[in-house]
Amino acid sequence: MRILIAILFIAFLSPNQSFGQDKRRRxxxxxxxxxxxxxYKNKLLKETAKSKSSSLNELYLLRKKIANREAMIHNIRNEIGLLEEESEMVSDSIKFLEDKLVILKEEYAQMIYYAYLNRSAYDRLMFVFAADDFNQAYKRLRYLQQYSAFRIQQGATIRNTSDSLSSKKLQLEAKKKEQEDLIVNLNSEKQLLDGERGNQQKVFNALTSKEKELKNEISKKEDESRKLQRAIRRIIEEEMRKQKEKEGGKGYQLTPEAKALSSKFESNRGKLPWPLQKGVITEEYGEHWHPILKQVKVNNNGINISTETGEQARAVFDGEVTGVIVLPGSGKAIMVRHGEYLSVYSNLKEVFVQKGDKVETKEPIGSLLTDPSKGKTEIHFEVWKGQETMNPTTWLYNAN
Structure with missing residues (x-):
């Protein structure tokens, strides 16, 4: 009965161990x-370091990197916790296997002793012939045969249990070693985090002393944003005017093809590819407090994504180029229509498309500008529905 309980307990542990292993893989x-x-953020920070002066982009990247580092520490702590649970389950398995082995050996010793007492062929033969009738004699003969087979099976069970016990002990040692390695890794990550927080504070302090420069930068960005918004709205209004004329003054209406494209674009919300192959969102959508200047709010009609020098912009979905905008002093911008929706790509150095071109998802459409004074390469990306901006992070894959 005790052996059966041990076996059932070990069987109960198995699915729990499997669940723990799946979680650890994740x-x-x-x-x-x-x-x-x-x-990747280290790579971008090295580029910003070339400018030899602190910048907002460097601060944004450090914040993102610190968030990643904190997530890494949390991840390692979870992994250590899982290992502790798994080690506890393995220890319980070892205890039950040791108890099982003791019981099996006791039972086997009793069988050996019984076999010793009835070791002669004469004793076994007399046991059979002492039966009251033939049927009883046959049953006694079958009993002796089964008893002999069970004794052999019991020996094999002892060997298998002993092997399982040795395997579990090795498994426990391996888990303890893994746990020790993870603790070393955790301490290393904590030290790196402390260093990164120190760097962040240095950059913050350096930027605090540049209040005038930061205010000028805000003013310049706001001016660039207004120019871009005016240009976008002019193109939209022109599209609406032409469509109205085409429809005989009935007003702006989407064609069946445009409606189908709108539906496809909308169904891909949260699944669209990024407007470049790789990057880090360094400024979010909407109104938010300035990271340095107190009581100053800034507004972003899209998102800014920092990337490597030489990176190219790419279309996030199939569509038609409805505008190529030149913004003196701040590069170029491209508008791509997806039915009722628009995607806008600005801070471009060169454009590879022109108005009227059809583009496909992930097709390169332009190269990005790099600001050598800050060591910064970024794209400004917007999503519009009709004449209203939307939060691009809700549209791009894994952007939140």
């Missing part, structure tokens, strides 16, 4: 992605 996958994200 944590390992997350940790691997976090490592890649941190490495």
């Amino acid at each position: 944590l390992e996958k997350e940790k691997s992605q976090l490592r890649k994200d941190i490495q």
Whole structure:
């Protein structure tokens, strides 16, 4: 009965161990992605370091990197916790296997002792012939045969249990070693986090002393944003005017093809590819407090994504180029229509398309400008529905 309880307990532990292993695989996958994200941000920070002066972009990147590092530490702590749970389950398995082995050996010793007492062929033969009738004699003969087979099976069970016990002990040692390695890794990540927080504070302090420069930068960005918005609205209004004339003054209406494209675009909300191959969102959509200047709010009609020098902009969905805008002093911009929706790509150095061109998802449409004074390469990306801007992070894959 005790052996049966032990077996049932071990069987109960197995699915729990499997669940823990699945969770650990997910944590390992997350940790691997976090490592890649941190490495990429390090690469971008090296580019900003070439400017030899602190910038807002550097501060944004450091904040994102610190968030990744904190997520990494949280991930490692979860992994350590899972290992502790798994080690506890393995320890319980070892205890039950040890108890099972004791019981099996006791039972086996009793069988050996019984076999010793009835070791002669004469004793076994007399046991059979002492039966009251033939039927009883046959049953006694079958009993002796089954008893002998069970004794052999019991020996094999002892060996298998002993092997399982050795395997579990090795497994426990391996988990303890993993746990020790993770603790070392955790302490290393904590040290890196402390260093990054120190760097962030240095950049923050350096930027605080540049209040006038930052205010000028805000003013310049606001001016660039107004110019871009006016140009976008002019193109939209022109499209509406032409469509109205085409429809005989009935007003702006989407064609069946445009409606179908709108529907496809909308169904891909949260699944659209990014407007460049790789990057980090360094300024969010909408109104938010300035990271340095007190009581100052800034507004962004889209998102800014920092990337590497030489990176290209690409279309996030199939559509038609409805405008190529030249913004003196701040590069060029491209508008791509997707039925009722628009995607806008600005801060471009060169454009590879022209008005009227059809573009496909992920097709390169232009190269990005780099600001050498800040070591910054970024794209400004917007999504419009009709004449209203929308939050692009809700449209791009894994952008939140």
